[in-house]
Structures are given as C-alpha cells and as structure tokens.
Amino acid sequence: MKSHGSRDKLQAAASSGHRRVLLLVFASCFALATFLTYVYNTSRLASASASASGSAASAVAESALPLPVFDALVHYASLSNATHRMTDTDIRAISAVLRARGPCNLLVFGLTTESPLWVALNHGGRTVFLDENEFYVKYLEPRHPGLEAYDVSYTTKVRDMRDLLDAARASRAAECRPVQNLLFSECRLAINDLPNELYDVAWDIILIDGPSGWNPTSPGRMPSIFTTAVLARTGATAAKGPTDVLLHDFQFEVEQVLSKEFLCDENRVAGSGTPxxxxFVIRGGGPRDAFCSGQDSTAATSQTPQEKTEFGGKGKKTGTGSTSTRSSDK
Incomplete structure (x- = not known):
C-alpha cells in the first residue's frame, strides 16, 4: 500500500508540474500576442497620422493654382489696356506676394479692374472685397460667380484727415489703441460694421486699394489703413503669424501720412514694392498704446516737423502727386 501511495503522489506531482508548464506557456503566448497587437496598432496609428498630414499638404498643393497658369494670368493682366488699371510693376509685385503666401485668406479694400485677377491667383484660398459702392458690388457679383464682396459705409472725408489723425493720436491708449476688438471700437477711424465673422478670419494678406480719395469729399483710405493695422495686431489674424499688408497709391499724401502713423516705417519691406x-509686414501684439516705435501716446499735434516739411505745412503735399487722379479710383 505504501508503494501505491508514493506512486500516486509522484503522478500527482508530475500532473501539477505539467499544468504549471502549460499555464506558463499560455501566459507567455498571451503576453507576446498583446505586445504584437500593441506594436501593430501603434504602427497603424503612426501611418494614419502621416497619411493624414500628407493628404492635408497634398490637398493644399492641389488647390493652389499651377504655376504656369499663375504666370500666364499675370502676364495677360499686365498687358491689359483696361481703363484705370494698375501698372505692370504693381500687378507683378502684388502677384509675387500672393504666390509666396497663397492659397491664403486675402482681404482687399476696393473693387477694381484687377479684382477678378486676385480671386484667380488666390485659387484654393478665400478672397474678400470691401467697397464703398453698394451698387458696384451688386453689379459685379452676378458677373463674377464666386466673388465675395461687401459694401462699407464710410463716414470720413479726405478734407478731415488732419483732424481725424489728431483725434486718433490723442486716444491711442483708449479708443484708437493698436490691439482691440474692432466690433466695439469707438475710434472714428475704425471700421466696425462689417459682417461679424470677418473679424475672426486669420487674414494672411491685406491689400489696401480703396476706398476712393481723389477729392476732398471722398472717404479716403484713413479708415482702411487704421483698421488693417489693428486687424494685423489683434485676434485670429495676429495669432496665425505676420500679415503682409500691401498699400496701393503710396505716392499720395493720405497713404504716406497714415501708413507712417499706423503701419510704421520699421515694418516696411525694402525692395519688394514699387514707387x-x-x-509692410505687421506682427501681432505689441505695445498697448503705440503702433510704431518712438510714438508718444500723449502727443496730439496736428503735424510733426517732418510732415510740415514734406507736405508744405498745411497738410498739402508739395509737387504734382497729390493732385493727380488716382489710377485705381472709380
């Protein structure tokens, strides 16, 4: 009986050992399967992420206008004999910035002969026009499907430029500060009646080619220059990085004086424009009470000594430039 009992014990011990080996093998196989599943899923996620990034980049590349088409449009636009069109050099300078930044969010003050060209060159991006003439907006929209334009009611006059500038300087730390929500601005130079969503767009390029400013009762570009300067420093536009600002008709008094005040000489890109x-390249943020370096927030003089020299001391630019008809005014 003793020998039978020992044999049973040995058999039980062998059976128990066998089960432990099987359990160990099973656990090892389970751990290996889990590890391989983790590696496989991680690899798939990485591949999917890379594929999504590549697809997004590919989508942007595909939406951009092919360069031969881009160049052909610029070429034929520069040869156009349309009335009141831009010069060949101006068209090519603006097109060069669009090629570098597009497709992008492009905001244009003014509807002009070149408006369809800007829409075409920014193919795949968003191009929005703001114009003083409600009837011209309604006239162009059905003739150019896809044209997005809004009319703006300007309350300023060219003849009031000096008074408006003095008021803006006096309230540079308050209503006319560089960083603010334009929707609620009480600055006389602020445009605050646009569709609300336009203030939330991250504008990459802003082209100022309006409103008209060819006589003392014209609105002038004082509001568009000030509003551009604030947009570029505020909100979504400031958050996405620097904004390229292109100011047409720079040879005139309003454009020179207001750009010096709000767009700033230190932001001007040398060699990339024309006469x-x-x-200008404007970066977001900055001081609360100054658009440009060296500005005194308490100063509210009608003219600086340099302006008196440049513009004859009475807000009138010397020479023939200030009295010539603007090529882009309708």
Missing amino acids: SLAH
Whole structure:
C-alpha cells in the first residue's frame, strides 16, 4: 500500500508540474500576442497620422493654382489696356506676394479692374472685397460667380484727415489703441460694421486699394489703413503669424501720412514694392498704446516737423502727386 501511495503522489506531482508548464506557456503566448497587437496598432496609428498630414499638404498643393497658369494670368493682366488699371510693376509685385503666401485668406479694400485677377491667383484660398459702392458690388457679383464682396459705409472725408489723425493720436491708449476688438471700437477711424465673422478670419494678406480719395469729399483710405493695422495686431489674424499688408497709391499724401502713423516705417519691406506700392509686414501684439516705435501716446499735434516739411505745412503735399487722379479710383 505504501508503494501505491508514493506512486500516486509522484503522478500527482508530475500532473501539477505539467499544468504549471502549460499555464506558463499560455501566459507567455498571451503576453507576446498583446505586445504584437500593441506594436501593430501603434504602427497603424503612426501611418494614419502621416497619411493624414500628407493628404492635408497634398490637398493644399492641389488647390493652389499651377504655376504656369499663375504666370500666364499675370502676364495677360499686365498687358491689359483696361481703363484705370494698375501698372505692370504693381500687378507683378502684388502677384509675387500672393504666390509666396497663397492659397491664403486675402482681404482687399476696393473693387477694381484687377479684382477678378486676385480671386484667380488666390485659387484654393478665400478672397474678400470691401467697397464703398453698394451698387458696384451688386453689379459685379452676378458677373463674377464666386466673388465675395461687401459694401462699407464710410463716414470720413479726405478734407478731415488732419483732424481725424489728431483725434486718433490723442486716444491711442483708449479708443484708437493698436490691439482691440474692432466690433466695439469707438475710434472714428475704425471700421466696425462689417459682417461679424470677418473679424475672426486669420487674414494672411491685406491689400489696401480703396476706398476712393481723389477729392476732398471722398472717404479716403484713413479708415482702411487704421483698421488693417489693428486687424494685423489683434485676434485670429495676429495669432496665425505676420500679415503682409500691401498699400496701393503710396505716392499720395493720405497713404504716406497714415501708413507712417499706423503701419510704421520699421515694418516696411525694402525692395519688394514699387514707387506706388508699399509692402509692410505687421506682427501681432505689441505695445498697448503705440503702433510704431518712438510714438508718444500723449502727443496730439496736428503735424510733426517732418510732415510740415514734406507736405508744405498745411497738410498739402508739395509737387504734382497729390493732385493727380488716382489710377485705381472709380
């Protein structure tokens, strides 16, 4: 009986050991399967992420206008004999910035002969026009499907430029500050009646080619220059990085004086414009009470000594430039 009992014990011990080996093998196989599943899923996620990034980049590349088409449009636009069109050099300078930044969010003050060209060159992006003439907006929209334009009611006059500038300087730390929500601005130079969503767009390029300013009762570009300067420093536009600002008809008094005040000489890109087109790069943020370096927030003089020299001391630019008809005014 003793020998039978020992044999049973040995058999039980062998059976128990066998089960432990099987359990160990099973656990090892389970751990290996879990590890391989984790590696496989991680690899798939990485591949999917890379594929999504590549697809997004590919989508942007595909939406951009092919360069031969881009160049052909610029070429034929520069040869146009349309009335009141831009010069060949101005068209090519603006097109060069669009090629570098597009497709992008492009805001244009003024509806002009070149408006369809800007829409075409920014193919795949968003191009929005703001114009003083409600009837011209309604006239162009059905003739150019896809044209997005809004009319703006300007309350300023060219003849009031000095008074408006004095008021803006006096309230640079308050109503006319560089960083603010334009929807609620009480600054006389602020445009605050646009569709609300336009203030939330991250504008990459802003082209100032309006409103008209060819006589003392014209609105002038004082509001569009000030509003551009604030947009570029505020909200979504400031958050996405620098904004390229292109100012047409730069040879005139309003454009020179207001750009010096709000767009700033230190932001001007040397060699990228023309005598009649200035190119600025505006970065977001900055001081609360100054648009440009060296500005005194408490100063509210009607003219600086330099302005008195440049513009004859009475707000009138010397020479023939200030009295010539603007090529882009309708």
